[in-house]
Amino acid sequence: MKAVRLHGRGGPEQLRYEDAPTPAPIGGEVRVRVQAAGITPTELTWTETYQDRSGNPRLPSIPAHELCGVVDAVGTEVDDLAVGDPVYGLIDFPRDGCAAEFVVVLAADLAPAPRALDPVHAAAMPLSGLTAWQALFRHGRLEAGQRVLIHGAAGGVGSLAVQLARWKRAHVVATASHRHESFLRELGVDQFVDYDAEPFETVVSDVDLVLDTVGGETLNRSWAVLNGTGRLISIVEEPGRPPAGHVPGMFFIVAPSSPELRELTRLIDAGELRPFVQSVFPLARARAAFEQGLAGHLRGKIVLQVE
Template sequence: MKAVRLHARGGPEQLRYEDAPTPAPTAGEVRVRVQAAGITPTELTWTETYQDRSGNSRLPSIPAHELCGVVDAVGTDVDDIALGDVLYGLIDFPRDGCAAEFVVAPAADLAPAPQTLDPVQVAAVPLSGLTAWQALFRHGRLQGGQRVLIHGAAGGVGSLAVQLARWKRARIIATASQRHESFLRELGVDQFIDYTAESFETAVGDVDLVLDTVGGETLNRSWAVLKTSGRLISIVEEPGPPPAGHAPGMFFIVEPSRPELGELTRLIDAGELRPLVQSVFPLARARAAFEEGFAGHLRGKIVLRVE
């Protein structure tokens, strides 16, 4: 099969489009013919991209860990997936990803794809959608009527988090640069803060939940706007020590989840949730896709079209 692989640590310059062995499913797994794969540019900096959980090298490794595709082989002990099923999902990070014509994944991590989106749009959902869902609801316990501040609200995770919070009927405060304001207000943001022009600490307070997709000083300054009972959740790094009386903040790494994918599918097909795709590249131009991602200031996801 054709695949994009890393043979050494580094940035997009290390990506090679080349022939690679076609994987075969083992017990509990399925093989998917990939139609489209979403990329996360920062995965080229993650230890999991280069090492397994025992610290052994995974090179050459295949990036891009969210996909939409068609099942073309089924391993033993799989009785709820059939050949030809169109599935989507998040591939766990110590495994090879989806920047390839075929990928093998645990059947339990995949779910039927939304029927109202094309494969490119579907591939933009799993990682960002599951991250947003788990941050807001599994870890953040967001309820209707609560106030949530979302940093980096125009990105892949942030834009889906805005829509999920709107569905939950929370009050949404978003930080982003000025050029994203109209887009975010269309998604349902109640209060927009241009972080280049004003300090969010002076514009908002008494927040129940902060979802941080930025890290650094933005993350650590966020304590100042939280209620004492509020929660600080980051998908970038561990928050610093909390002020007196506050619960510790939390950093987490998204996990595959078929039930949560099912919730996302239901919302997508009901018109409550739509992913934003910034740009689409053919698989052979994956290096250019990651270079665009490394440049930053994304609005939505970058997706590889495989077939």
């Protein structure tokens, strides 16, 4: 099969489009013929990209860990998927990804692909959608009527978090560059803050939940806007020690979850949720896709079209 593989640590210059062995599924796995694969530009820096769960090197490795495709072969002990099923999902990070014509995935990490999306847009959903869902509901315990502040609200995770929070009937405050204001207002944010024009902590207060997708000083300054029981959730870095009287913050890494993917599918097919795609590249141009992603200022995901 054709695949994009990393042969050493570094940036996009380490990516090679080449022939690779076609994997075969074993117990609990299926092989998927990949139609489209979503990338996360920073994954080239992750430890899991270069090591398995036991710490053993696993170069060459294949990046991109969210996909949409069709089941091509089924291993033993798999009862709920069959050859020909359209699926999408998030691959566990220490495993090879889906920047390839075929990938082997744990069946438990997949769900039926949304009927309302084409493969490119479906591939833009699993990682960002599950991250937003788990941040808001599994860890943040967001409820209707609460106030949530979403930093980096125009990005892949942020734009889905805005939609999920609106679906939950929360009051949504969004920070982003001024160029994204009209986009976020169309998504229904209740308050928009241009982070280039004013410090958000001077115009936002009494927040029940902060979802940080930015890190750094933005994360550190977020304590100031929380109410006494407010929670600070980051997908970038540990929030550090909270000020006196505040609930400890939390950093987490998204985990594959078929049940939560099925919830996302239900919302997508009901018209409540839609992913946004910044750019689409053919598989052979994966290096250019990662280079664009690392340049920043994205609105939505970058997707590799495999077929």
